[in-house]
Amino acid sequence: MDKFGAYVFIETSRKKPSSIATAGWVANQMKYIKLPQTFTSESLPQVQEIVRGHFETNTGKCHLYDDITGFRFVFSPTESFLLDTSGNLVRRETGQFWPQSITMDVDPVPV
Numbered sequence: 303m304d305k306f307g308a309y310v311f312i313e314t315s316r317k318k319p320s321s322i323a324t325a326g327w328v329a330n331q332m333k334y335i336k337l338p339q340t341f342t343s344e345s346l347p348q349v350q351e352i353v354r355g356h357f358e359t360n361t362g363k364c365h366l367y368d369d370i371t372g373f374r375f376v377f378s379p380t381e382s383f384l385l386d387t388s389g390n391l392v393r394r395e396t397g398q399f400w401p402q403s404i405t406m407d408v409d410p411v412p413v
Contacts, residue, residue, distance in 0.1 A: 308342065310335035310353060311374040311399065313384075314367035321366055332365045335373075342377055349375045350389035357387050374399065 312333050319330070335356060337349065353373040364370050372392070376382040376399050384392040 306379050307339050308337045308345070308375070308377045310337065310349060310356075311376060311382075312356075312364050312367075312370055313372040313374060314364045315369040315371055316367045319366040333367065343381070343383070345377070346375065346383060346391070349383075350385065350391075353385055353387075354389045357389075362387065 312335065314333070335352060337345070337352075341349065353375075356373075357370055360370065362370050370387055372387060373385040373389070374382050374395075375385060380396055380398055382395050382399055384395055386392055
């Protein structure tokens with residue numbers, strides 16, 4: 303099993319990408335902000351600055367997913383902070399949100 307590393311998941315208005323092929327090709331990277339391996343829950347102030355900058359740089363948009371609606375700072379395999387688009391803390395949540403993956407709802411092919 304890979305060692306967990308903190309990251310930010312970008313919450314968006316669209317749940318599915320406008321192009322599944324493109325999202326798969328780039329491993330859905332546009333939905334994540336990688337963080338230094340040393341980041342923990344105590345790194346919240348730094349993460350808040352990072353997401354504010356990300357939102358501003360990208361003019362509130364996420365490629366293939368339209369509007370950015372918030373950010374999820376995932377600092378352990380079972381804990382995260384939900385942040386608004388200004389980086390303000392909305393709430394702390396528990397539950398598994400790792401490993402990072404892209405899911406494509408595909409109907410099974412009839413045999």
